[in-house]
Amino acid sequence: MAIRLTAEILNMARHLRRKTRVLPPTLCLICRQSLRRGYSLCRDCxxxxxxxxxxxxxxxxxLTEPGTDICSRCRLDPPEFDSCYAPFAYRSPVDKLIVSYKFSADLASGYALSRILARIMAQRWRNGRRPDVLLPVPLHVSRLRQRGFNQALEIAKVVSAESGVPLRARGLRKxxxxxxxxxxxxxxxxxxNIRSSFELGRYDTIGKARRIALVDDVVTTMSTVAELARMLKQAGAEQVEVCCLARAE
Ligand SMILES: [Zn+2]
Ligand SMILES: [Zn+2]
Structure with missing residues (x-):
């Protein structure tokens, strides 16, 4: 409890520091105009x-059917996770921003989209069921060496800083x-392909956490997050939600 409170206070302090500091100028990733916003996207873009x-x-x-809030596929065959939220469709220019983030380490692109996701998740969690912990979808060590960073972990750091929900960076292993x-x-x-390719981290991933938010960059087929949700529920999680930058069909 004390550790959790300390983590929350530290996160709040970080949040306040970010809010009050004078922001250096940057260029909008899309229209290239100069701005001071804390991330590289102007309001119009x-x-x-x-x-x-x-x-x-x-x-x-x-949703394509009017007057419903759950799609027909989920009504017939609900996924293992409880909800999945993405602000964006995986379409231009979000797809290009994510590709240059992941494959060319264009960190400004990833950071800008992460800040938007973080703002929305913090708002949603203030109004509703706040998760106990954030777990980034892990990369296998061979992929991590190739890329140099795990994009899901970097996104989760931004979401954690904005929302105050603690992050367990090594909670899951590929x-x-x-x-x-x-x-x-x-x-x-x-x-x-995906079955049994993940494990809980060496330390107690779940601990006392009952509500878990998985963080990823793009959710496409849902099979990865469904497999992780199945594993986490087997380990005692009551609720698993997914948040990601973009949803691809
Ligand atoms: Zn712009
Ligand atoms: Zn659905």
């Missing part, structure tokens, strides 16, 4: 991003490398 409209309360995909889920032909292959 931010408003023009492919924001998702009404989304399914369960899987986070954009124990076996797997080919990208997008290379699999169907749900059965995706499930088989």
């Amino acid at each position: 931010e408003a023009e991003l492919p924001w998702l409209g009404d989304t399914c309360g369960r899987c986070g995909e954009e 124990s076996r490398p797997t080919p990208p889920q997008t290379e699999m032909r169907n749900a059965r292959e995706r499930g088989a």
Whole structure:
């Protein structure tokens, strides 16, 4: 309890420092105009991003049927996690920003989108069920060496700083490398590809945490986050929500 309180106070102090410091000028990643905003997107370009409209309360995909809040697929076959939230569709220019973040280490792109996600999650959690802990979706060590950083961990750090929800960076481990889920032909292959490729971290990942938020960059097929949610619930989690920068169909 004392440790958790200390972590929350430290996060609040960090948050206040960020709010009060004089921001250095930067260039908008899209229109290249100069701005002082704490991240590199101007208000106009931010408003023009492919924001998702009404989304399914369960899987986070954009709803196509009017008058519903859960899509027909989730009504028939609900996923293992309780909810998934992404502010953006994985469309231009968000897809390009995420690709240059992940594959060219363009950290300003990742940071700008992370700040937007963090602001929204902090707001949602102030109004509702706040998670006890944030867990980033892990990369296998071979992929981590190749890329130099885990994009999900960097996003989770920003969300944790803004919301005050503690982060367990090593809470989950990718124990076996797997080919990208997008290379699999169907749900059965995706499930088989990902099954048993994750483990709980060496330390007590769950501890007293009952509500967990998984953090990732893009959720595409849902099989990765569904597998992690299944594992976490087996380990005692009551609620697993997913938050990510973008939702791809
Ligand atoms: Zn701009
Ligand atoms: Zn759904």
